[in-house]
Amino acid sequence: MSELLDARACERLSIDEVHDLYRRHVSRGQVSLLGAFGFGRDLVDHAEGAWITLRDGRRVLDFTGGVGVLNHGHNHPRILAARERFARRRTMEVHKNFLSPYVAALAHNLAVLLPGDLDIAYFPSSGAEAVEGAVKLAYKYHRGRRGTILHTDISFHGKLLGAGSLTASPEVHFPYPRLPGTDRFRFDDLDSFELALDRHRTRDGSDVYAVVLEPFSASAVRECSEEFLRAMRRRCDELDIVLVFDEVFTGWGRTGTLFHFMRHPGLIPDVVTMSKSFGGGKASISGYVAREPLFRRAYDNLADATLHSTTYHGFGEETVTALEAVAIAVEDDYPARARHIGERLGQGLAKLAETHATLVASTFGRGALHGVFLDATPTRLDKVVRLLPASFARDPQLRAKLVTGAVVAALYRDHDILTYFGSNHGLPLIAAPPLIVEDREIDLFLAALDSVLDKGLMRLVAAFVKERASA
Numbered sequence: 001m002s003e004l005l006d007a008r009a010c011e012r013l014s015i016d017e018v019h020d021l022y023r024r025h026v027s028r029g030q031v032s033l034l035g036a037f038g039f040g041r042d043l044v045d046h047a048e049g050a051w052i053t054l055r056d057g058r059r060v061l062d063f064t065g066g067v068g069v070l071n072h073g074h075n076h077p078r079i080l081a082a083r084e085r086f087a088r089r090r091t092m093e094v095h096k097n098f099l100s101p102y103v104a105a106l107a108h109n110l111a112v113l114l115p116g117d118l119d120i121a122y123f124p125s126s127g128a129e130a131v132e133g134a135v136k137l138a139y140k141y142h143r144g145r146r147g148t149i150l151h152t153d154i155s156f157h158g159k160l161l162g163a164g165s166l167t168a169s170p171e172v173h174f175p176y177p178r179l180p181g182t183d184r185f186r187f188d189d190l191d192s193f194e195l196a197l198d199r200h201r202t203r204d205g206s207d208v209y210a211v212v213l214e215p216f217s218a219s220a221v222r223e224c225s226e227e228f229l230r231a232m233r234r235r236c237d238e239l240d241i242v243l244v245f246d247e248v249f250t251g252w253g254r255t256g257t258l259f260h261f262m263r264h265p266g267l268i269p270d271v272v273t274m275s276k277s278f279g280g281g282k283a284s285i286s287g288y289v290a291r292e293p294l295f296r297r298a299y300d301n302l303a304d305a306t307l308h309s310t311t312y313h314g315f316g317e318e319t320v321t322a323l324e325a326v327a328i329a330v331e332d333d334y335p336a337r338a339r340h341i342g343e344r345l346g347q348g349l350a351k352l353a354e355t356h357a358t359l360v361a362s363t364f365g366r367g368a369l370h371g372v373f374l375d376a377t378p379t380r381l382d383k384v385v386r387l388l389p390a391s392f393a394r395d396p397q398l399r400a401k402l403v404t405g406a407v408v409a410a411l412y413r414d415h416d417i418l419t420y421f422g423s424n425h426g427l428p429l430i431a432a433p434p435l436i437v438e439d440r441e442i443d444l445f446l447a448a449l450d451s452v453l454d455k456g457l458m459r460l461v462a463a464f465v466k467e468r469a470s471a
Contacts, residue, residue, distance in 0.1 A: 015042065018043065036405070036464070037408055038412045038413045047062070047074035048073070049074060049075075049434070050074070050433060059416065060417065061418065062418045062434070064432060065435075066276075067420065068218060068248070068276035068432065069277055069279070071252050071276075071277035071329065071334060071434060071435045072277065072280050072328060073434040073435075078324055078327075078328055079280040082320055082321060082323070082324035083317060083321055087317070091316055091320075093316040094312060096311075100319065103123060107120070107123075114272065116291065117292045117293070118268065119289075119290075120289065120292055120295040121287055122287065122288055122308070122313070123286065123322075124286050124287075125284050127286050128163035131212065131246060132162040133308055134210075134212070135166075135179075135210060135212065137271060137294065137295065137308070138270075140298040147180065148206075148208045149166065149182055149183075149212065150183050150197075151184055151185075152187040153168050153185065153186050154217055154220045154222065154425055155167055155168045155184070156168075156218070156219040156220075156424060157212060157214075157248075161178075162179055165178040165179035168184055169424045171423035187220075187222060187224070188224045194235075208239065208241050210241065210243075211232065213232070215261045216260045216369070218369060219422045220425055221364055221428050221430065222364070226264050229264060233269075243270045244269060244271045245273070247260060247261070248273055248274060248275040249276055250369070251276070252326070253329050253333075253335040253367070254277070254338060254367055254369050254432075254435070255369055256335055256338045256366055271289065271294070274286060274289075277325065279325060282321055283317065283325075338367030339367060341433065341437060342365065342366060342370070344439060344442050344443075349370055349372060349449075350363060352446065352450055355450065356454075359453055359457055361374060361375045368432060368433055369432045370430070370431040370432070372431065373428045373429075374404050374428075376399035377399070381403075384458075400426070401427060402465070404428070406460040407452055407453070408420060409463070410455065410460055411448055414451070414452065415448035415452070417448050433445070
């Protein structure tokens with residue numbers, strides 16, 4: 001295949017041709033990994049709402065919510081209309097010599113919606129960029145006179161070198177170079193947090209310039225208690241530490257409030273980051289929003305006005321998309337939708353945990369973000385583990401990956417339901433449907449999961465290993 005390929009040619013490629021191109025030009029590992037779950041051997045024709053239609057006509061219920069991107073579902077009609085209108089008007093995209101009315105309006109809307117003086121916004125492209133922008137802001141606020149940043153032991157803030165330095169998830173397992181001065185404390189553990197602060201005390205107070213925290217860890221499906229969050233806010237105030245809440249996944253209604261921290265009135269971070277569904281499932285845009293005094297001190301002067309900038313800041317179509325995505329989330333009351341989903345989904349998963357007590361260790365969640373923690377301890381798995389290549393056997397998470405991966409594969413293979421498992425400690429099966437999901441679709445997922453768990457541990461794992469071997 002030596003000729004250049006256009007979009008129409010892409011639409012005619014077979015799965016074998018896509019695999020071949022991936023192996024030659026993208027990643028052989030991705031082909032092997034995704035192929036083990038079945039969906040890596042299918043191609044998508046189109047998608048709408050909570051449903052994906054494959055090339056062969058099968059319809060798949062997407063219960064991943066695009067891994068946080070699709071709060072609005074696939075191809076929301078209002079999102080499509082906003083982007084089409086922008087294109088029809090031939091509106092100019094980004095240009096560094098002009099101020100953007102779209103950036104101005106989006107920043108204004110965030111200031112209206114967020115509490116306190118979270119008033120100053122910046123819009124890069126990815127969640128990791130938003131986190132790194134927040135970290136740079138905190139460092140600049142302290143004029144480089146402090147050198148330590150704290151994060152938790154289950155943190156997931158991205159995979160760039162900076163954000164990856166603050167990520168403790170085992171998914172980022174290679175020892176890349178790290179930001180200097182990082183330290184960690186146990187998630188939702190005030191004593192551990194205090195010990196971390198003590199390790200970095202100075203004669204003048206503290207060497208810590210920022211704490212970066214997910215109030216709700218989407219990859220581990222755990223949340224911080226209100227007591228912990230308020231105590232952290234108080235200690236950061238006392239030591240003049242910049243408190244950053246990472247709500248890249250949990251923003252825009254996912255857990256039942258517009259942002260997860262807003263379930264606690266009066267609790268306000270110094271910076272909040274957002275991405276994923278901020279772009280309505282169609283645009284790659286992120287943001288960090290800072291309290292006004294913090295930003296004014298760090299950047300708001302002529303010399304530093306462009307110290308943190310990017311070519312794609314406020315890219316026109318992306319910003320227009322975010323404006324519409326935010327409007328939909330507010331007008332259609334996505335937090336209320338998430339609370340309704342959470343009640344129905346949570347009750348259903350709790351019943352399944354009772355019914356399948358030997359396989360389901362626990363369930364937990366808020367709104368439209370729930371985790372099913374499966375029991376990967378049975379010694380019966382030893383026989384299966386011994387059959388796998390030595391490279392697999394060295395993975396400390398192998399058992400959890402086998403068990404949870406087997407359930408993900410069976411849901412797709414036998415019931416046409418797309419799920420995934422968390423990348424963090426515990427590797428829960430994640431149930432995170434789009435916020436436009438209907439009750440009948442929630443019930444369809446619950447019935448399918450019940451049927452899959454009925455197969456039992458060994459049958460599920462054996463089928464998964466066989467499927468992986470043939471991938």
